[in-house]
Amino acid sequence: MGFNNRLLRALSTADQDVLRAHLRWSELERGTVLVSPDEPISHVWFPESGLSSIIAMSGSDQGIEVGLAGRDGLVGMPLVLDADRTPHRIFMQIGGAGYSIDADNFRQVLDDHASIRKMLLRYVQAYSTQATYTALSNAIHTVEERLARWLLMSHDRQDDDEISLTHDFLALMLGVRRPSVTIALHSLEGLGFIKATRGLIIVRKRNELEEFAGAGYGVPEAEYERLIGQLR
Amino acid sequence: MPCFFLHIDDGTQRIEDEEGSELRDLAAAREEALGAARQLWAAAMLTGRDIGLHAFLIANEKDEVIASVKMDDALPEALVRRLKGL
Numbered sequence: 001m002g003f004n005n006r007l008l009r010a011l012s013t014a015d016q017d018v019l020r021a022h023l024r025w026s027e028l029e030r031g032t033v034l035v036s037p038d039e040p041i042s043h044v045w046f047p048e049s050g051l052s053s054i055i056a057m058s059g060s061d062q063g064i065e066v067g068l069a070g071r072d073g074l075v076g077m078p079l080v081l082d083a084d085r086t087p088h089r090i091f092m093q094i095g096g097a098g099y100s101i102d103a104d105n106f107r108q109v110l111d112d113h114a115s116i117r118k119m120l121l122r123y124v125q126a127y128s129t130q131a132t133y134t135a136l137s138n139a140i141h142t143v144e145e146r147l148a149r150w151l152l153m154s155h156d157r158q159d160d161d162e163i164s165l166t167h168d169f170l171a172l173m174l175g176v177r178r179p180s181v182t183i184a185l186h187s188l189e190g191l192g193f194i195k196a197t198r199g200l201i202i203v204r205k206r207n208e209l210e211e212f213a214g215a216g217y218g219v220p221e222a223e224y225e226r227l228i229g230q231l232r
Numbered sequence: 233m234p235c236f237f238l239h240i241d242d243g244t245q246r247i248e249d250e251e252g253s254e255l256r257d258l259a260a261a262r263e264e265a266l267g268a269a270r271q272l273w274a275a276a277m278l279t280g281r282d283i284g285l286h287a288f289l290i291a292n293e294k295d296e297v298i299a300s301v302k303m304d305d306a307l308p309e310a311l312v313r314r315l316k317g318l
Contacts, residue, residue: 142275167251178253179238179268179288186240186247198250 004048005071005098007123010229015116018109023099028052030095034075040084043100044076050096051157053173055089063089064138064175067131070096070157072224072231073123079106080120093169094154122227130220137216138175146174147184148213151194155203156221156232163201188212236261237291238268241300242284252293261290262301269306 003009008016028034028050035041037057045052052075054067066088069075078086084103101109110117130153137146150173154163170181185196193209195202203209210217224231233254238261240247255261265288276283283303290299304312 142279143271167249168253176271177264177268179240179249179265180271182238182247182249183240183272183285 003046005046005073006231007073007119007228008046008099011116011119015113015119018113018116019101022101022105022109024101025097026100027097028092028095030092032092032095033089034092035086035088035090037087037089038085040103041076041079041086042103044074044079044103044106045098045100046074047071047096047098049158050092050098051094051154052090053093055091055172057087057089063172065173066134067127068093068153068157069127070094070154071098072157073127074120076103076106077124077127079103080110080117080124093173094158094164119228126220126224126227129223133216133220141214141216143174143176143180143184144187145213145216147181148188148193148209149216150174151188151201151203152206152209152213152217155206161203163203164199165201166199235293236264237295238265239289239291239297241286241289243286246289249291258290258299262299265290265301266306269301269303272303273306 003016008019011019023046026045028045028047034045034052047070049071051068051070053065054069055063056066057063075090078084110120137149141149147170151163155161167178167181167185171178174181185194185201188194188209189196191208191212193205193212195204221231233256235252236255236258237249237252239249253264255264268288272283272285285303287303288301289297290301291297
Protein backbone atom coordinates (compact mmCIF):
# COMPACT_ATOMS: atom_id res chain seq x y z
CA MET A 1 0.00 0.00 0.00
CA GLY A 2 1.59 3.24 -1.13
CA PHE A 3 0.82 6.57 0.49
CA ASN A 4 -0.25 9.70 -1.28
CA ASN A 5 0.63 11.78 1.78
CA ARG A 6 4.03 13.32 1.00
CA LEU A 7 5.18 13.27 4.62
CA LEU A 8 4.45 9.55 5.02
CA ARG A 9 6.11 8.93 1.67
CA ALA A 10 9.26 10.64 2.89
CA LEU A 11 9.64 8.10 5.71
CA SER A 12 11.68 4.92 5.26
CA THR A 13 9.72 1.75 4.47
CA ALA A 14 10.45 0.47 7.99
CA ASP A 15 9.11 3.66 9.56
CA GLN A 16 6.06 3.60 7.31
CA ASP A 17 5.36 0.06 8.53
CA VAL A 18 5.62 1.17 12.18
CA LEU A 19 3.00 3.87 11.60
CA ARG A 20 0.85 1.76 9.30
CA ALA A 21 0.11 -0.63 12.15
CA HIS A 22 -1.73 2.21 13.93
CA LEU A 23 -3.32 4.05 11.02
CA ARG A 24 -7.02 4.03 10.33
CA TRP A 25 -8.68 5.24 7.16
CA SER A 26 -11.02 8.20 7.68
CA GLU A 27 -13.25 10.02 5.28
CA LEU A 28 -12.78 13.74 5.91
CA GLU A 29 -15.82 15.61 4.67
CA ARG A 30 -15.79 19.33 4.09
CA GLY A 31 -16.43 21.14 7.35
CA THR A 32 -15.23 18.29 9.59
CA VAL A 33 -13.61 19.79 12.69
CA LEU A 34 -10.39 17.92 13.44
CA VAL A 35 -9.13 20.06 16.29
CA SER A 36 -11.22 22.30 18.56
CA PRO A 37 -9.65 25.24 20.42
CA ASP A 38 -8.25 24.43 23.85
CA GLU A 39 -9.51 20.86 23.86
CA PRO A 40 -7.27 17.79 24.03
CA ILE A 41 -6.30 16.64 20.52
CA SER A 42 -7.61 13.10 20.10
CA HIS A 43 -5.86 12.07 16.89
CA VAL A 44 -3.23 13.00 14.39
CA TRP A 45 -4.36 12.95 10.75
CA PHE A 46 -2.28 12.41 7.66
CA PRO A 47 -4.51 13.62 4.81
CA GLU A 48 -4.26 11.73 1.54
CA SER A 49 -6.50 14.26 -0.16
CA GLY A 50 -8.45 17.40 0.71
CA LEU A 51 -7.24 20.42 2.57
CA SER A 52 -7.41 21.41 6.23
CA SER A 53 -7.30 24.94 7.46
CA ILE A 54 -5.71 26.13 10.70
CA ILE A 55 -7.64 29.10 12.05
CA ALA A 56 -6.50 31.60 14.68
CA MET A 57 -9.69 32.54 16.50
CA SER A 58 -10.84 36.04 17.28
CA GLY A 59 -13.76 35.59 19.64
CA SER A 60 -15.92 32.50 19.34
CA ASP A 61 -17.00 32.72 15.71
CA GLN A 62 -14.45 34.83 13.87
CA GLY A 63 -10.95 34.05 12.79
CA ILE A 64 -8.40 34.02 10.01
CA GLU A 65 -6.52 31.20 8.39
CA VAL A 66 -2.94 31.03 9.57
CA GLY A 67 -1.93 27.81 7.87
CA LEU A 68 -3.07 24.94 5.74
CA ALA A 69 -2.20 21.27 5.59
CA GLY A 70 -3.19 18.60 3.13
CA ARG A 71 -1.31 15.67 1.67
CA ASP A 72 1.92 17.56 2.36
CA GLY A 73 1.68 17.10 6.09
CA LEU A 74 -0.31 16.25 9.15
CA VAL A 75 -2.99 17.71 11.37
CA GLY A 76 -2.37 17.66 15.11
CA MET A 77 1.07 19.23 15.10
CA PRO A 78 1.00 20.21 18.81
CA LEU A 79 1.33 16.49 19.64
CA VAL A 80 4.65 16.40 17.78
CA LEU A 81 5.77 19.27 20.01
CA ASP A 82 4.69 17.63 23.28
CA ALA A 83 1.60 19.82 23.67
CA ASP A 84 -1.84 18.28 24.00
CA ARG A 85 -3.97 21.19 22.75
CA THR A 86 -3.92 24.47 20.81
CA PRO A 87 -5.97 27.69 20.75
CA HIS A 88 -6.42 27.12 17.00
CA ARG A 89 -9.36 25.53 15.27
CA ILE A 90 -8.63 23.10 12.46
CA PHE A 91 -11.23 21.91 9.99
CA MET A 92 -11.48 20.47 6.49
CA GLN A 93 -12.12 23.26 4.02
CA ILE A 94 -11.88 20.92 1.03
CA GLY A 95 -13.21 17.44 1.67
CA GLY A 96 -10.97 14.42 1.24
CA ALA A 97 -9.75 11.41 3.15
CA GLY A 98 -6.73 10.32 5.11
CA TYR A 99 -5.25 8.23 7.87
CA SER A 100 -5.61 8.91 11.56
CA ILE A 101 -3.69 7.64 14.53
CA ASP A 102 -4.81 7.82 18.14
CA ALA A 103 -2.94 10.46 20.19
CA ASP A 104 -1.54 7.99 22.76
CA ASN A 105 -0.30 5.64 20.08
CA PHE A 106 1.21 8.58 18.25
CA ARG A 107 3.13 9.72 21.34
CA GLN A 108 4.44 6.19 21.85
CA VAL A 109 5.61 5.95 18.24
CA LEU A 110 7.47 9.26 18.60
CA ASP A 111 9.09 8.09 21.84
CA ASP A 112 10.20 4.82 20.30
CA HIS A 113 11.28 5.95 16.84
CA ALA A 114 13.65 8.90 16.62
CA SER A 115 13.74 8.78 12.82
CA ILE A 116 9.97 9.30 12.62
CA ARG A 117 10.11 12.06 15.23
CA LYS A 118 12.87 13.86 13.33
CA MET A 119 10.99 13.75 10.03
CA LEU A 120 7.84 15.12 11.67
CA LEU A 121 9.85 17.86 13.38
CA ARG A 122 11.23 18.83 9.99
CA TYR A 123 7.64 19.12 8.81
CA VAL A 124 6.89 21.44 11.75
CA GLN A 125 9.79 23.62 10.58
CA ALA A 126 8.44 23.63 7.01
CA TYR A 127 4.96 24.48 8.28
CA SER A 128 6.38 27.30 10.45
CA THR A 129 8.00 28.76 7.36
CA GLN A 130 4.65 28.64 5.58
CA ALA A 131 3.02 30.46 8.53
CA THR A 132 5.69 33.17 8.57
CA TYR A 133 5.15 33.80 4.88
CA THR A 134 1.43 34.02 5.50
CA ALA A 135 2.25 36.77 8.01
CA LEU A 136 4.46 38.47 5.42
CA SER A 137 1.77 38.20 2.78
CA ASN A 138 -0.97 39.49 5.07
CA ALA A 139 1.18 42.51 5.89
CA ILE A 140 2.43 43.58 2.48
CA HIS A 141 0.42 41.97 -0.29
CA THR A 142 -2.84 42.97 -1.93
CA VAL A 143 -5.89 40.74 -1.69
CA GLU A 144 -5.32 39.69 -5.32
CA GLU A 145 -1.74 38.64 -4.60
CA ARG A 146 -2.78 36.79 -1.47
CA LEU A 147 -5.55 35.03 -3.33
CA ALA A 148 -3.06 33.99 -6.02
CA ARG A 149 -0.75 32.64 -3.33
CA TRP A 150 -3.57 30.78 -1.66
CA LEU A 151 -4.75 29.20 -4.91
CA LEU A 152 -1.20 28.04 -5.67
CA MET A 153 -0.82 26.50 -2.22
CA SER A 154 -4.12 24.72 -2.65
CA HIS A 155 -3.19 23.62 -6.18
CA ASP A 156 0.08 22.16 -4.86
CA ARG A 157 -1.88 19.84 -2.60
CA GLN A 158 -4.12 18.23 -5.20
CA ASP A 159 -3.76 16.49 -8.56
CA ASP A 160 -6.20 18.34 -10.80
CA ASP A 161 -6.69 21.99 -11.68
CA GLU A 162 -10.16 22.44 -10.19
CA ILE A 163 -10.29 23.88 -6.69
CA SER A 164 -13.67 23.36 -5.08
CA LEU A 165 -14.24 26.23 -2.72
CA THR A 166 -16.94 28.76 -1.94
CA HIS A 167 -16.33 32.49 -1.73
CA ASP A 168 -17.39 32.40 1.93
CA PHE A 169 -14.50 30.06 2.69
CA LEU A 170 -12.09 32.18 0.66
CA ALA A 171 -13.13 35.26 2.64
CA LEU A 172 -12.26 33.40 5.84
CA MET A 173 -8.97 32.19 4.36
CA LEU A 174 -7.93 35.68 3.36
CA GLY A 175 -9.47 37.56 6.28
CA VAL A 176 -11.49 39.84 4.01
CA ARG A 177 -15.14 40.62 3.33
CA ARG A 178 -17.00 38.60 0.74
CA PRO A 179 -17.18 41.28 -1.98
CA SER A 180 -13.38 41.66 -1.79
CA VAL A 181 -13.14 37.99 -2.80
CA THR A 182 -15.54 38.54 -5.72
CA ILE A 183 -13.42 41.45 -6.94
CA ALA A 184 -10.10 39.64 -6.49
CA LEU A 185 -11.40 36.58 -8.38
CA HIS A 186 -12.70 38.87 -11.11
CA SER A 187 -9.24 40.49 -11.45
CA LEU A 188 -7.38 37.17 -11.66
CA GLU A 189 -9.95 35.92 -14.14
CA GLY A 190 -9.54 39.09 -16.18
CA LEU A 191 -5.81 38.35 -16.41
CA GLY A 192 -6.64 34.86 -17.69
CA PHE A 193 -4.94 33.07 -14.78
CA ILE A 194 -8.06 31.33 -13.51
CA LYS A 195 -11.67 30.63 -14.38
CA ALA A 196 -14.10 31.11 -11.51
CA THR A 197 -17.55 29.62 -11.53
CA ARG A 198 -19.96 28.97 -8.71
CA GLY A 199 -18.09 27.01 -6.02
CA LEU A 200 -15.24 26.14 -8.36
CA ILE A 201 -11.99 27.80 -9.39
CA ILE A 202 -10.00 26.37 -12.27
CA VAL A 203 -6.29 27.15 -12.46
CA ARG A 204 -5.51 28.00 -16.08
CA LYS A 205 -2.06 29.60 -16.07
CA ARG A 206 -0.07 28.39 -13.14
CA ASN A 207 3.28 29.96 -14.06
CA GLU A 208 1.72 33.38 -14.49
CA LEU A 209 -0.11 32.97 -11.19
CA GLU A 210 3.22 32.21 -9.48
CA GLU A 211 4.79 35.30 -10.97
CA PHE A 212 1.82 37.39 -9.88
CA ALA A 213 1.92 36.04 -6.30
CA GLY A 214 5.46 37.41 -5.93
CA ALA A 215 7.45 36.86 -2.74
CA GLY A 216 4.56 35.21 -0.89
CA TYR A 217 4.92 32.03 -2.87
CA GLY A 218 8.00 29.91 -3.43
CA VAL A 219 10.21 30.17 -0.37
CA PRO A 220 8.10 27.97 1.96
CA GLU A 221 7.64 25.48 -0.87
CA ALA A 222 11.38 25.31 -1.52
CA GLU A 223 11.96 24.90 2.21
CA TYR A 224 9.50 22.00 2.29
CA GLU A 225 11.33 20.29 -0.56
CA ARG A 226 14.71 20.86 1.09
CA LEU A 227 13.54 19.44 4.42
CA ILE A 228 11.16 16.67 3.36
CA GLY A 229 10.89 16.02 -0.35
CA GLN A 230 8.69 16.56 -3.35
CA LEU A 231 5.67 18.72 -2.53
CA ARG A 232 3.55 18.55 -5.65
CA MET B 233 -30.56 32.88 7.63
CA PRO B 234 -31.53 34.63 4.40
CA CYS B 235 -29.20 34.70 1.42
CA PHE B 236 -28.00 37.99 -0.03
CA PHE B 237 -26.06 38.62 -3.21
CA LEU B 238 -23.55 41.46 -3.13
CA HIS B 239 -23.00 42.44 -6.76
CA ILE B 240 -20.53 45.16 -7.63
CA ASP B 241 -21.17 48.03 -10.03
CA ASP B 242 -17.84 49.23 -11.39
CA GLY B 243 -19.36 52.07 -13.39
CA THR B 244 -19.45 50.22 -16.70
CA GLN B 245 -20.39 46.66 -15.82
CA ARG B 246 -21.73 44.53 -13.02
CA ILE B 247 -19.38 42.06 -11.34
CA GLU B 248 -21.70 39.24 -10.34
CA ASP B 249 -21.72 37.61 -6.95
CA GLU B 250 -22.70 34.15 -8.15
CA GLU B 251 -22.84 32.41 -4.80
CA GLY B 252 -24.44 34.79 -2.33
CA SER B 253 -23.90 34.77 1.43
CA GLU B 254 -26.07 33.85 4.34
CA LEU B 255 -26.41 36.99 6.40
CA ARG B 256 -28.68 37.82 9.33
CA ASP B 257 -30.66 40.59 7.66
CA LEU B 258 -30.36 43.52 5.28
CA ALA B 259 -28.49 45.55 7.91
CA ALA B 260 -25.85 42.80 8.08
CA ALA B 261 -25.63 42.77 4.27
CA ARG B 262 -25.12 46.56 4.28
CA GLU B 263 -22.43 46.20 6.94
CA GLU B 264 -20.69 43.55 4.80
CA ALA B 265 -20.73 45.90 1.81
CA LEU B 266 -19.50 48.86 3.89
CA GLY B 267 -16.73 46.72 5.38
CA ALA B 268 -15.67 45.66 1.88
CA ALA B 269 -15.71 49.28 0.69
CA ARG B 270 -13.46 50.28 3.59
CA GLN B 271 -11.05 47.45 2.76
CA LEU B 272 -10.99 48.51 -0.90
CA TRP B 273 -10.34 52.17 -0.02
CA ALA B 274 -7.57 51.11 2.36
CA ALA B 275 -5.95 49.01 -0.38
CA ALA B 276 -6.27 51.90 -2.84
CA MET B 277 -4.56 54.26 -0.37
CA LEU B 278 -1.74 51.81 0.30
CA THR B 279 -1.02 50.94 -3.32
CA GLY B 280 -1.84 54.32 -4.84
CA ARG B 281 -4.17 52.60 -7.29
CA ASP B 282 -7.45 54.08 -8.37
CA ILE B 283 -10.66 52.27 -7.57
CA GLY B 284 -12.83 51.72 -10.59
CA LEU B 285 -15.77 50.79 -8.45
CA HIS B 286 -18.96 52.66 -7.91
CA ALA B 287 -21.29 50.78 -5.59
CA PHE B 288 -22.41 47.49 -4.12
CA LEU B 289 -25.83 46.25 -5.17
CA ILE B 290 -27.51 44.16 -2.52
CA ALA B 291 -29.92 41.58 -3.94
CA ASN B 292 -32.30 39.23 -2.16
CA GLU B 293 -32.74 35.48 -2.60
CA LYS B 294 -34.61 36.03 -5.88
CA ASP B 295 -31.66 38.14 -7.03
CA GLU B 296 -33.75 41.34 -7.00
CA VAL B 297 -31.69 44.41 -6.06
CA ILE B 298 -33.19 45.82 -2.85
CA ALA B 299 -30.50 48.26 -1.71
CA SER B 300 -27.18 49.74 -2.70
CA VAL B 301 -24.12 50.96 -0.84
CA LYS B 302 -21.93 53.52 -2.57
CA MET B 303 -18.17 53.31 -2.22
CA ASP B 304 -18.28 56.92 -1.01
CA ASP B 305 -20.58 55.92 1.87
CA ALA B 306 -17.60 54.19 3.45
CA LEU B 307 -15.38 57.27 3.58
CA PRO B 308 -14.90 58.88 7.00
CA GLU B 309 -16.99 62.05 7.39
CA ALA B 310 -13.95 64.18 8.20
CA LEU B 311 -12.36 63.15 4.90
CA VAL B 312 -15.52 63.92 2.94
CA ARG B 313 -15.69 67.39 4.56
CA ARG B 314 -12.05 68.04 3.75
CA LEU B 315 -12.49 66.97 0.12
CA LYS B 316 -15.46 69.31 -0.18
CA GLY B 317 -13.38 72.13 1.31
CA LEU B 318 -15.72 72.52 4.27
